[in-house]
Amino acid sequence: MSRTLVLPADAIAQLDLSPVQTALPELKTADWLTLEQQVSLEIQWPRSEDDPRELAEIPEIRLWFIRLDATYPQFPLLVNWQSGELVRYAAMLVPHQFSRNEGLQFNPEALAIWVNHKIFYFAQQLADRGLSGSSRLKNFAQILGFEIDESFFELL
Helix, strand or coil: CCEEEEEEHHHHHCCCCHHHHHHCHHHHCHHHHHHCCCEEEEEECCCCCCCCCCHHHCHHHHHHHHHHHHHCCCHHHHECHHHCHHHHHHHHHCCEEEECCCEEEECHHHHHHHHHHHHHHHHHHHHHCCCCCHHHHHHHHHHCCCCCCHHHHHHC
16 A cells, blocks of 8 residues: 655755654554555655756755654655655765766765665664565665675674
């Protein structure tokens, strides 16, 4: 069951996470994994027609996503990866540049740190639930351009 999370401009401007908490009450429970790859984000931020910035280049939106990620570090597992939501989510948190010709280009070191941080967090969360997460986490990393060897998970 897919869910669209509407993020109004006033909530973003006020760093208000209540739209998330209202739309996704499972986030506050142990059942948050039932939302895996089910969430799409609709960001309602007014822009003038001559504003060339991508949403991830708008400081207010990025700050809201930083707060979201700090409060709900599991959120990247919940967004719909196949529709590009994971890459968009990462762009909100990881330094990058956008080129009309080459698209989104992350700072490689910053992205590697973020991906590894999330892999460690997710691996522990999944293990705490008795779930094997290596294939899930390999897919997560692969979407963001990383290959993870199975032996890495043996270290965890």
